[in-house]
Each structure stands twice: as structure tokens, then as C-alpha cells.
Amino acid sequence: MKTTHLSAWEHEECVLGEATPEMLGHLTECAPCRAEVARLEHGVAVYRKAALEWSSECLVARPQRPHMAGKNGLPAVALRWAIAAAVLLVLALLPFHVGSRRPVQRTAEISDDVLLQQVDEQVSVSVPASMESLTHLVSTESSSGAGAATAAPGGKHIVQTN
Amino acid sequence: MEALEQLIHAGQLSPVRDRMAAELEDVNTLCSTYRSRIYRYALLSLRDPDLAESVTQDCFLKAYKARKEFRGDCSVATWLTRIATNLIRDATRSRKFQFWKAANSTAVDAGAIADRLRSPGLSPETFLMIKEELRQLWDTVATLPGQQRSVFLLRFVEEMEVLEIATAMGLHVGTVKSHLHRALTAVRKAMEGTK
Numbered sequence: 001m002k003t004t005h006l007s008a009w010e011h012e013e014c015v016l017g018e019a020t021p022e023m024l025g026h027l028t029e030c031a032p033c034r035a036e037v038a039r040l041e042h043g044v045a046v047y048r049k050a051a052l053e054w055s056s057e058c059l060v061a062r063p064q065r066p067h068m069a070g071k072n073g074l075p076a077v078a079l080r081w082a083i084a085a086a087v088l089l090v091l092a093l094l095p096f097h098v099g100s101r102r103p104v105q106r107t108a109e110i111s112d113d114v115l116l117q118q119v120d121e122q123v124s125v126s127v128p129a130s131m132e133s134l135t136h137l138v139s140t141e142s143s144s145g146a147g148a149a150t151a152a153p154g155g156k157h158i159v160q161t162n
Numbered sequence: 163m164e165a166l167e168q169l170i171h172a173g174q175l176s177p178v179r180d181r182m183a184a185e186l187e188d189v190n191t192l193c194s195t196y197r198s199r200i201y202r203y204a205l206l207s208l209r210d211p212d213l214a215e216s217v218t219q220d221c222f223l224k225a226y227k228a229r230k231e232f233r234g235d236c237s238v239a240t241w242l243t244r245i246a247t248n249l250i251r252d253a254t255r256s257r258k259f260q261f262w263k264a265a266n267s268t269a270v271d272a273g274a275i276a277d278r279l280r281s282p283g284l285s286p287e288t289f290l291m292i293k294e295e296l297r298q299l300w301d302t303v304a305t306l307p308g309q310q311r312s313v314f315l316l317r318f319v320e321e322m323e324v325l326e327i328a329t330a331m332g333l334h335v336g337t338v339k340s341h342l343h344r345a346l347t348a349v350r351k352a353m354e355g356t357k
Contacts, residue, residue: 012346016317016324016339040346043353044318046292047299050275051319055202057278058211 006033015040182238186229193222196239199320200246206315207250209304217253221246236329243322243330247312254308272300295353302352306345313338314345 006014006026013019014027014037027034127135185192200221204214224245225232232241276293284292303311312331316322324342328335 008347008350009343011350012343015346016342018339039353040350043295043299043349044346046279046296047303047349048319049279050272050296050300051202051206051315053278054275055205056198058205058214059198059201062211062215 005030006036011037011040015044182234183229183232185238186225186232189222189226192225192238196242197222199239200242203243203246203315203320204250206303206319207312208253213253217246217249220249224249236326240322240326240330243316243320244332247331250312251308272297275300298352298355299349302348303345306348309333310341310345310348313341314349317342 006023010019010023011033014023019027027037185195197218201214201218204217204221205211208214208217221242225242228245232238236244273293276289276296279292279296280289303314306314309331313327313333316327316330317324322330324335324338327333328338331338333341
């Protein structure tokens with residue numbers, strides 16, 4: 001056991017929990033050294049208590065902010081990748097979409113042309129289709145022909161030429 | 163830390179490392195477990211609640227981003243403390259921090275903190291002594307050099323082992339002990355002033 005008092009460095013070693021058995025033995029016997037170590041430990045303890053008090057007070061006054069981008073931060077990354085993939089997909093499919101629209105348009109134009117042509121043909125016909133059968137009927141007002149003649153009202157004779 | 167080293171030698175590190183990696187993946191649990199500790203360390207180092215909050219947020223963000231680099235050679239708490247130490251050092255070097263430090267606008271009134279420590283059984287004389295003691299200690303710790311203060315806070319407030327502090331701060335164990343002795347010498351001198 002040390003007979004002389006512990007040095008300041010040794011007191012600090014005791015506070016740090018690094019005291020040798022010799023130092024500890026001296027402390028059990030020496031009241032002044034024990035008081036010095038206790039005083040230093042008390043000072044550190046007071047500081048610690050105040051530090052914890054102040055810190056917890058500041059922490060309570062400061063609610064925890066939401067963490068970065070949701071749970072585990074993964075959705076933000078996933079969302080970013082999903083948006084990028086969607087944009088790329090749209091850009092990749094855009095030419096096909098535009099290309100596929102053109103033939104449809106062309107087909108529509110052609111069918112329109114055909115329809116117009118048919119309308120023109122219909123319009124250009126002197127006798128409407130509904131009256132076409134009547135064109136086979138020949139008026140016999142000025143000429144007489146073969147076939148059965150019937151007397152129409154108003155004095156006209158219509159000859160059916162089947 | 164010592165328990166961790168024992169596990170390394172016993173060849174059981176892999177499950178421990180896996181558990182640590184899983185802990186780092188779940189940022190919500192990570193924050194709720196270590197936020198108060200990291201915030202306290204930042205607050206006592208910087209003495210600015212807003213800056214401490216900012217450092218704490220940055221610390222978890224940085225840890226999450228660098229989680230793949232975590233090798234599991236120390237505890238998650240020690241790893242977070244290392245990140246926080248670097249962030250605190252960067253913050254104290256910033257011009258903004260230097261300006262406000264010079265302006266002394268973020269000075270904390272130790273007397274006001276001491277008032278909250280008052281317990282009913284304490285006599286007014288004893289309370290006054292403690293208050294004065296705390297004021298001296300508070301100012302002394304605030305004026306310690308950066309590394310000395312960090313080592314002091316980690317040892318006496320966070321109650322970390324010397325080896326853990328050395329890992330967290332990237333220092334040799336001897337250097338940590340040296341810082342601790344110097345800090346304690348300053349504390350003792352401050353307390354002699356209140357005798």
C-alpha cells in the first residue's frame with residue numbers, strides 16, 4: 001500500500017476507473033485522498049446530471065421530424081426509379097404509337113375517297129336507283145311496238161318490254 | 163466493444179454483424195434508439211439546439227447512406243458517434259458557428275440549468291454551492307479544446323469505455339487517456355476555485 005498521498009494524476013486515474021490495487025488500498029486508509037477523489041467524482045456527476053437534464057429538456061421541446069422519405073427511405077428511391085422507367089417506356093413506345101396511327105388515318109382517307117366516289121356515281125346517274133326499274137318501261141305515246149299495250153289513265157299507252 | 167471482440171474470436175461475428183446490418187436498414191428504429199444519445203452529444207459539444215438537431219439529422223442520413231460500408235467491427239452506437247464526431251468538427255469549423263460563438267449568442271446559462279436540479283431536501287447553502295460549482299464546470303468544459311471536450315463528454319456523460327472512445331474518435335487509447343487527464347485537471351482546477 002502507498003504510504004504517501006496519491007498524486008493528482010492518481011486521483012484522476014481513480015475517477016477514470018483505472019486505479020491499481022495499490023491505489024485502491026491507499027484510498028481505503030487515507031481520508032484526504034478519498035475526499036479528493038469523491039470531490040472530483042461529485043463534480044463530474046453534477047455536470048452529467050445537468051447535461052442530461054438540459055439535453056432531455058431540449059429534446060422534448062423539439063418533436064422528432066419525419067424521417068427521410070418514408071419508412072426505411074426505400075419508397076422514395078423506388079418511386080424515383082418507377083417514374084424514370086415509366087418515362088422511358090413512354091418514350092420508347094411513342095414512335096410505335098405515332099406509326100400505328102398513320103395507317104389507320106390513311107385507311108380512313110381511302111375509305112372516304114371510295115365513299116365519295118360512290119356518292120358521285122350515284123349522283124351522276126340520271127335515273128335514281130329506286131326508279132331504275134322504270135327505265136325499262138318505254139313510253140309508246142309516239143310509237144307502237146310489240147308486247148301488250150295497256151291504256152294508262154290520261155290517254156297514254158305504256159308498253160312493257162320484258 | 164469487448165463483448166464484440168470476444169464474439170469475433172469465437173467466430174460468432176456473422177450473426178451479430180447481420181443483426182447490426184438489419185438495425186441499420188430500419189432507419190426509424192435506428193433513430194428512435196440512438197437519437198437522444200447523438201442529439202445530446204451534439205448539443206453538449208455545440209451548445210446550440212438547432213445546430214445539434216441539424217447534426218443529428220445529418221448523422222442518421224449519412225449513416226443510412228453509408229450503411230453498406232459498415233463492417234461491423236464496432237457497435238452501431240460507436241459507429242454513429244464516429245459520424246457525429248466528424249459532423250460536429252465540421253460544424254464548429256463553419257464560419258456561421260464561429261460568428262455566433264464570437265457573438266456569444268448561444269451561451270447557455272448554467273445557473274438556469276442548476277435551478278432545475280434543485281431537490282426539496284437540499285439546503286439553500288448546499289444548493290448555492292452546487293450552483294456555483296456547476297457554473298464553473300459548465301464554463302470550463304465549454305472552453306476545453308475540441309477533442310478534449312468530446313472525449314470528456316463521451317466518457318463522463320455517455321459513459322463510454324476508453325477503447326470505444328478511441329474507436330469512435332479515431333484516436334489511440336493513450337491519446338484518449340491523455341485527453342481525459344487534461345480535462346479532469348481542468349475540472350479539478352475549476353472546482354478548486356469554488357472552495
